[in-house]
Amino acid sequence: MSIVATVTGAWNAFATKVGAFLPDLFAALIILILGWMACNVLKRIAVRVLRMCRFDSLADRSGINRALERGGIQQTTTEILGLLIFWFLFLIVLVATLDTLGLPGVTETMNTIFLYVPKVVAAIVMLILGLYLANFI
Numbered sequence: 001m002s003i004v005a006t007v008t009g010a011w012n013a014f015a016t017k018v019g020a021f022l023p024d025l026f027a028a029l030i031i032l033i034l035g036w037m038a039c040n041v042l043k044r045i046a047v048r049v050l051r052m053c054r055f056d057s058l059a060d061r062s063g064i065n066r067a068l069e070r071g072g073i074q075q076t077t078t079e080i081l082g083l084l085i086f087w088f089l090f091l092i093v094l095v096a097t098l099d100t101l102g103l104p105g106v107t108e109t110m111n112t113i114f115l116y117v118p119k120v121v122a123a124i125v126m127l128i129l130g131l132y133l134a135n136f137i
Helices: 002-052 055-062 064-070 077-101 104-136
Strands: none
Touching: 002 055, 002 077, 055 064, 055 077, 055 104, 064 077, 064 104, 077 104
16 A cells, blocks of 8 residues: 555656646747747848838948958848847747746846846947947047
């Protein structure tokens, strides 16, 4: 009886935990898939708006395109900004997904990464301004 009761108790505990986790897993998958689709749509909208504003010609006049070509980057500045927008928004989706799963350690790490993004954006802006100033001089 003790072996059967032990195995049965362990199996019931396992089934209960899996049963409690599955709805959170399905919700996380739905958030991830819908978030990925929304990020793609928003990226395309941002790229179209930047193209309508002729951002590529502005980047060409400022010398950013020449700097990108020297660096071996094939994408246009509009495409690069679209990718940055996508990954910034997708990072928000990942934080929401991990929060749905109830993983506090991973969520805290993603929040730390998310809070680091403005520093990266500021560094990129400073780099662009430095390149512009260097081309001017």
